[in-house]
Amino acid sequence: MNGLHLTAELNECAAKALLAEPAALRALCLAAVAEAGLTPVGELFHHFAPGGGITGVVLLAESHLAVHTWPELGAVTLDVYVCNLSADNSGRAERVVAALEAAFAPGRRHGQRLQRGTPAGRR
Amino acid sequence: MNGLHLTAELNECAAKALLAEPAALRALCLAAVAEAGLTPVGELFHHFAPGGGITGVVLLAESHLAVHTWPELGAVTLDVYVCNLSADNSGRAERVVAALEAAFAPGRRHGQRLQRGTPAGRR
Numbered sequence: 001m002n003g004l005h006l007t008a009e010l011n012e013c014a015a016k017a018l019l020a021e022p023a024a025l026r027a028l029c030l031a032a033v034a035e036a037g038l039t040p041v042g043e044l045f046h047h048f049a050p051g052g053g054i055t056g057v058v059l060l061a062e063s064h065l066a067v068h069t070w071p072e073l074g075a076v077t078l079d080v081y082v083c084n085l086s087a088d089n090s091g092r093a094e095r096v097v098a099a100l101e102a103a104f105a106p107g108r109r110h111g112q113r114l115q116r117g118t119p120a121g122r123r
Numbered sequence: 124m125n126g127l128h129l130t131a132e133l134n135e136c137a138a139k140a141l142l143a144e145p146a147a148l149r150a151l152c153l154a155a156v157a158e159a160g161l162t163p164v165g166e167l168f169h170h171f172a173p174g175g176g177i178t179g180v181v182l183l184a185e186s187h188l189a190v191h192t193w194p195e196l197g198a199v200t201l202d203v204y205v206c207n208l209s210a211d212n213s214g215r216a217e218r219v220v221a222a223l224e225a226a227f228a229p230g231r232r233h234g235q236r237l238q239r240g241t242p243a244g245r246r
Binding site: 007041042056059063081 | 128167171180186187189191196206
């Protein structure tokens with residue numbers, strides 16, 4: 001199954017409310033997915049404690065978005081994984097990451113880009 | 124936020140029921156997480172159609188496990204992401220992937236190991 005997995009670690013995030021308010025984080029994630037043209041099929045957000053971190057996922061027809069926040073550190077990690085079975089969803093994945101990063105407004109960030117799938121000719 | 128993210132693409136899976144039965148897949152994932160000593164805080168499994176693929180996640184105190192299945196292709200993709208904030212959970216992540224791979228019994232597999240976090244000295 002070929003696909004693209006984007007990860008990002010965001011630090012010194014200016015948008016502190018998004019890191020500690022599940023409803024705001026959920027709305028942001030669903031809006032980013034919809035605006036990118038991806039298809040949500042379920043979502044789950046867990047709040048570890050009032051004012052504390054959140055772990056959330058949006059399940060997609062194309063795979064998933066996952067977000068973890070640490071408001072006490074101003075830190076967020078992002079994953080957007082899209083399979084490219086019936087269409088190339090790479091551009092959509094890039095748009096989700098860009099929208100989320102713009103919203104969190106990190107002072108510094110580190111992203112990685114993982115091509116997934118079995119390399120040609122390899123068993 | 125430093126952490127380890129393991130991915131795997133499994134093909135020619137012998138354990139076909141696990142790819143198309145959400146209850147069986149859910150039980151497998153929760154057992155693998157528990158046996159590895161990780162802490163589930165929520166889970167969500169979506170079945171695309173009877174006999175069809177499943178997308179599932181287990182949210183963890185340590186981050187998440189995600190599984191996507193394509194029974195029509197005999198294919199599964201796995202993600203286990205653990206943050207190493209208060210403890211090194213790398214060995215636990217390895218154990219989850221090993222347990223899931225043993226259960227799916229793929230004819231071929233391709234795994235990747237992604238170290239996550241902001242590299243030292245980089246902004």
